[in-house]
Amino acid sequence: MYDFRFTINTFISPAGRVAVTRALIVLTVLAISACGVKQVTVKDSFPTPVLTQHPQHVGLYLDDNFRNYNHNEKLPGGGKWNIDLGKANVALFQQVLTGMFRQVSLVQAVQSNSGLDAIIKPEIEEYQFSTPDQNQTDYFEAWFKYRIYFYDAQGKKLGDWPLTAYGRSEAQFLNAEDSLRVATRVAMRDAATAMVLEFDQHPAVRAFLYGPESEPAVVTQGDSLDAN
Amino acid sequence: MQTSYKLFALLAILASTGCVKSSIEQIRHTAVNSQIADTESVVILGRRQHNNKETENSFLDCVTNALDDGKMKVLPEQTFKDQMFPWFEPRVAPLTTKSLPQLMSQTAVAERLKQTGVRYIVWLDGSTEDGDKGGSMSCAAGPGGGGCLGFLWWEKNADYEASIWDMQNSESVGKISVDASGTSYVPAVIIPIPLIARTQNAACIGVANQLREFLQTLN
Numbered sequence: 001m002y003d004f005r006f007t008i009n010t011f012i013s014p015a016g017r018v019a020v021t022r023a024l025i026v027l028t029v030l031a032i033s034a035c036g037v038k039q040v041t042v043k044d045s046f047p048t049p050v051l052t053q054h055p056q057h058v059g060l061y062l063d064d065n066f067r068n069y070n071h072n073e074k075l076p077g078g079g080k081w082n083i084d085l086g087k088a089n090v091a092l093f094q095q096v097l098t099g100m101f102r103q104v105s106l107v108q109a110v111q112s113n114s115g116l117d118a119i120i121k122p123e124i125e126e127y128q129f130s131t132p133d134q135n136q137t138d139y140f141e142a143w144f145k146y147r148i149y150f151y152d153a154q155g156k157k158l159g160d161w162p163l164t165a166y167g168r169s170e171a172q173f174l175n176a177e178d179s180l181r182v183a184t185r186v187a188m189r190d191a192a193t194a195m196v197l198e199f200d201q202h203p204a205v206r207a208f209l210y211g212p213e214s215e216p217a218v219v220t221q222g223d224s225l226d227a228n
Numbered sequence: 229m230q231t232s233y234k235l236f237a238l239l240a241i242l243a244s245t246g247c248v249k250s251s252i253e254q255i256r257h258t259a260v261n262s263q264i265a266d267t268e269s270v271v272i273l274g275r276r277q278h279n280n281k282e283t284e285n286s287f288l289d290c291v292t293n294a295l296d297d298g299k300m301k302v303l304p305e306q307t308f309k310d311q312m313f314p315w316f317e318p319r320v321a322p323l324t325t326k327s328l329p330q331l332m333s334q335t336a337v338a339e340r341l342k343q344t345g346v347r348y349i350v351w352l353d354g355s356t357e358d359g360d361k362g363g364s365m366s367c368a369a370g371p372g373g374g375g376c377l378g379f380l381w382w383e384k385n386a387d388y389e390a391s392i393w394d395m396q397n398s399e400s401v402g403k404i405s406v407d408a409s410g411t412s413y414v415p416a417v418i419i420p421i422p423l424i425a426r427t428q429n430a431a432c433i434g435v436a437n438q439l440r441e442f443l444q445t446l447n
Contacts, residue, residue, distance in 0.1 A: 047313035050340045138281075170285060193314035 037080040040177050042088035042184050049099030049196050054209055056117040059107040060097055062090055063121070071127045078131055083180070085127060088188060093122050096192045100199065112155040118208055121149040125162070129180055132171045139168040140176070140183040144191055150205060158204035165191035246425030250386075250408035252434045254442065257400050268347035269301035270443060271308040276318040281355040287388065287432055288352060294436030300443065303346055311344050312337070328398035341395060348401075349393045350439060356428045359383030359409070365416050375418035385409045386431035390439060402442055406434040 067090055071083040097104045097120065110119050126145040132138060146163040167186025172179045200206050264270075272292045274283035288305060296302040309316045315337055322328055332338045365378030386408040394401045410425025 047310040049314055050312060050336050052334065052336050189314065189317055190319055193317040193319045196314055197320060 037082050038177050038180075040081065040083040040181050040184070042083075042085060042181055042188065044088045044091040046092050046095045046189065046192065048095055049192065051099050051196065053102050054100060055102050056209070057103040057105070057115075058097060058101050059105050059114060059116040059119040060093060061107050061110055061119055061121040062093065063123075066090070066122065066124060069124050069127075071129075073129075075131065075134070078133060081129075081180075083127070083129070083184065085124065085184070088185070089122075089124060092188050092192055093120075093195075096195050100196065110151050110155050112153070114153070114155075117153055118158075119151040119155065121151070122163075123147045123149065129183065131176065131180075138171055140171055140179040141166070141168045142180065142183040142187040144187050146191060148195070150202070150208075152208070158208070159202055161198075161202055163191060163194050163198065165194055246410055246412045246423045248408055248410035248425045248427050248430040250406060250430050250434050252407075252438055253405045254438055255403045256442075257402055264300075264347050264443070267345050269303045269345045270295065270348045270350060271303040271305065271344075271346050272350045272352060273305055273308070273316065273321075275351055275353040277321070277323070281357070283352050283354060283388070284356065284428070287356070287428055290429065290432035291350075291352060291390075291436050291439070294432060295439055297440075300440070301345070303344065308344060308346060312340060325393055325398055325400045328393070328395070332398065347394065347396055348443060349395055351391045351393070352388060352435070353391070354386070354388030356384055356386040356431070359385050363414075365414065365420065367416075367420075376416035376420050377418075378416050380414040380416075381411055383409065383411045384425065384427040386427045388431050388435055390435050392439070392442065404435055404438045404442065406431045406438075408434065 067086045069086040069089060071085060072081070073083075074080045094104065094106070105116065107114060107116070107119060110121060123146060124144065125147050126143075128143045130141045132140065135141060144163075144165040146165070147160055148163055149160045150158050152158050165187045167183045167188070167190055169179050169182035169186060200209055272288060272295065274285070274288045276282050292302055292304065314320060315331060322331060332341070359382070361380075361382035363378065363380040365376055365380050367376040368374055386406070388406050390404040391400060392402045392404075393399070408427050408431040410427040410430065412425045413423045414420050415423075
């Protein structure tokens, strides 16, 4: 084990004391400002999935809660965190569905006779993160729990299912915000992957995509690839 | 005068480096005679599927930069993963070449891979871990100056494996493994002098040199 000691033994004049007091005040102000709210905004650009598109025209409904989703948390000894997730999640789902379907339109509500084949509405149910201090590793970690709602052309709900995602990132020296930003982004890319792989595993979706009693046409996680 | 400065600088650099010992192993699975065309490239990917330690970004960058010497086209990991999204994300990235034929059976994926020009994928797996450490050091400062007295040391062990996949033939063509360990020292008599063993860097150079030899031999 290391034994590292640092001792300061100095004699200060009255004028020096004033200077030291001022310097301490400045340092205290800087320390307090460093302990302020840590602001994290996730980059809102994602690649389009490489897929053979389904021929349907679907609507994507993103309500205000989803669009403005913000996570605020105060960690014991870890400061206050404010994580803006809405904008990036809007971009993520637009991009994923654009890769999955021939045509995607943003809709303002789930309604009937919209001229669409189906409507998809994602919800963020939960977001969690942990810092290296909490998880005792070298990584920042982030988790999402989404719920995907699926409606037919008449606005009737055909089903809903949870979608979970995880991401982590190496802790960067003196840059906790950026480390968490990267971990959250990795988790969102994982959500997109899960969406692509698991979408047609649900009976209602399968029937919609391929007709009743049809087998899925796209490659899925379970039957083709080694997934962890 | 200038020569003595250069000599001093050289001695300082040599003195500030700790000792690293490394062993490298290369295995060839198949005798490949195919050539990398000018339009073809290599991508170095880090394994991200493990629950504990994953391959450090710094190691990945080091190997990528060491290989990208102008003679061989090396595609950055993030560019490749974006272009092939989501098929090389941790949740779904193929763990063995057995999965490749099925992945490539998707026309869109096969076409995109062709567009990227990637012929060989190198999967890097492993990490650098802290080993034993010890020693003690005390520092003090006063009106007349300051200084430190003591001795610190610590070990680092780097263990990495590179698997080389030929994407054209959907097969594993070889494997390179490197094991490096080094001890860093900080002796201090007034001034602490760090003698840092660059264990990860030694492993990086070892892997990069073997990869270059391996892939150029394929040419």
